[in-house]
Amino acid sequence: MEPNSLPATERPGESAAGLWRTFLASTLVLAASLGLLFAATEGGSAFTTETLRRSAVMRSPQPIPDLQVIDASGVSASLLERRAADPRVWIVDFVYTQCASVCLSLGTVYQRLQAEITERGLQDRVGLVSVSFDPARDDVPALQAYASRWGMKPQVWQVLTLARPGDRRRLLDAFGIMVIPAPLGEFEHNAALHVVDAAGRLVRIVDHDDPGRALAIATALTR
Amino acid sequence: MNPWPIRSRSLAAGMVLAALACALSLPPARMLIEQSMLWHMVVQMPMLVVAGSLLMQSVPAARLPDRLARWNAYGLTGFIAAQGIIVYWMLPLAIDRAVVLPATDVLKIVSLLACGALLARAFARSAVVVQLFFLGYTVSMLGSAGLYLLSTTRRLCNAYSLESQFSAGLSMLILASALTIAWAGFTLRRRESVRDPEPARMREAGPRPRTN
Numbered sequence: 001m002e003p004n005s006l007p008a009t010e011r012p013g014e015s016a017a018g019l020w021r022t023f024l025a026s027t028l029v030l031a032a033s034l035g036l037l038f039a040a041t042e043g044g045s046a047f048t049t050e051t052l053r054r055s056a057v058m059r060s061p062q063p064i065p066d067l068q069v070i071d072a073s074g075v076s077a078s079l080l081e082r083r084a085a086d087p088r089v090w091i092v093d094f095v096y097t098q099c100a101s102v103c104l105s106l107g108t109v110y111q112r113l114q115a116e117i118t119e120r121g122l123q124d125r126v127g128l129v130s131v132s133f134d135p136a137r138d139d140v141p142a143l144q145a146y147a148s149r150w151g152m153k154p155q156v157w158q159v160l161t162l163a164r165p166g167d168r169r170r171l172l173d174a175f176g177i178m179v180i181p182a183p184l185g186e187f188e189h190n191a192a193l194h195v196v197d198a199a200g201r202l203v204r205i206v207d208h209d210d211p212g213r214a215l216a217i218a219t220a221l222t223r
Numbered sequence: 224m225n226p227w228p229i230r231s232r233s234l235a236a237g238m239v240l241a242a243l244a245c246a247l248s249l250p251p252a253r254m255l256i257e258q259s260m261l262w263h264m265v266v267q268m269p270m271l272v273v274a275g276s277l278l279m280q281s282v283p284a285a286r287l288p289d290r291l292a293r294w295n296a297y298g299l300t301g302f303i304a305a306q307g308i309i310v311y312w313m314l315p316l317a318i319d320r321a322v323v324l325p326a327t328d329v330l331k332i333v334s335l336l337a338c339g340a341l342l343a344r345a346f347a348r349s350a351v352v353v354q355l356f357f358l359g360y361t362v363s364m365l366g367s368a369g370l371y372l373l374s375t376t377r378r379l380c381n382a383y384s385l386e387s388q389f390s391a392g393l394s395m396l397i398l399a400s401a402l403t404i405a406w407a408g409f410t411l412r413r414r415e416s417v418r419d420p421e422p423a424r425m426r427e428a429g430p431r432p433r434t435n
Contacts (some may be wrong), residue, residue, distance in 0.1 A: 022296040033307025049319040178381035
């Protein structure tokens with residue numbers, strides 16, 4: 001940095017005309033910055049990727065991808081076939097069965113949801129689906145172990161894994177899940193509850209610590 | 224004392240720093256910014272700004288086009304543009320995108336280098352009070368963002384864990400204080416060195432003799 005040793009008249013921009021120019025340029029730059037920030041945050045309403053994704057889904061429901069999946073009993077079918085064969089609204093979450101962190105709380109949330117669905121007799125209207133994004137490790141025995149660990153009732157709660165590990169990217173992109181490998185074979189991922197209607201559209205994404213809202217949205221869709 | 228002129232030193236330091244910061248976006252060092260919010264926000268991003276500023280300082284002011292400088296009296300336009308760039312890259316959604324999309328990462332590198340270059344010119348042309356205004360704004364923004372990251376239990380970036388967010392918040396607070404201290408020290412030193420020696424000599428010589 002050099003000191004301002006030049007007299008003001010020799011420093012560019014500091015004449016009266018230059019000050020007007022600078023005023024104009026500053027105003028334009030300020031307007032452009034604010035416009036950019038306004039656009040990037042959807043008018044100041046979304047500062048995180050997660051809120052952006054949720055408001056996008058709420059505005060326009062997105063079709064779920066048609067991927068080949070396997071359930072805990074080893075039955076392989078496409079996701080849309082399973083969707084068409086099931087008239088219920090689904091609440092979908094994404095897990096990996098080795099998970100020792102956030103999916104533990106997701107598991108507890110789903111256990112509570114399962115209890116509430118059974119209690120209120122909603123099992124014909126709302127189904128729970130856990131999808132593994134770790135097809136390399138989550139095979140049928142791993143799914144079975146997961147199902148028995150959480151006491152899944154197959155008529156309420158099912159767990160699926162991808163039949164083709166190569167489909168993982170498509171699955172995650174379609175639901176807007178970001179998975180980051182973490183030490184000790186763990187993954188860091190955003191946990192949420194995804195409400196999928198009977199037509200196979202992702203209609204709402206709800207915080208994983210707000211299962212009551214997910215259930216209310218799901219039951220409202222079946223009315 | 225130093226065989227190198229100050230401009231070549233700025234150029235060399237700026238190039239080394241820019242290269243190191245860019246290396247953080249490439250494998251294998253990319254792992255650091257992918258897994259640690261601290262490395263991304265408190266190491267790589269400030270490194271890019273400092274590198275841009277050093278590179279700009281290596282260009283003599285006389286070589287810069289007057290036509291552009293005329294739109295930037297007292298560095299005001301530069302300060303505002305730099306502030307816009309800094310605010311954008313503090314948005315969690317922008318940070319996530321830079322981790323996931325390579326094109327956004329390139330945009331981040333280019334814009335933060337430019338931010339540093341703009342700031343170098345702006346600081347060189349502006350009065351202390353304008354600098355203080357800009358610095359005060361940036362430091363309070365950085366500080367409150369740091370405090371928020373420290374105190375919230377909500378994961379703001381899909382790309383980073385809560386622990387990573389916590390350590391990034393803490394180091395953002397430290398960075399904010401360090402910036403303030405560094406600026407104050409630098410400004411005081413510069414004031415010393417540019418002070419007109421004339422009054423000092425006169426003070427030593429005692430009271431001015433009357434002229435009439």
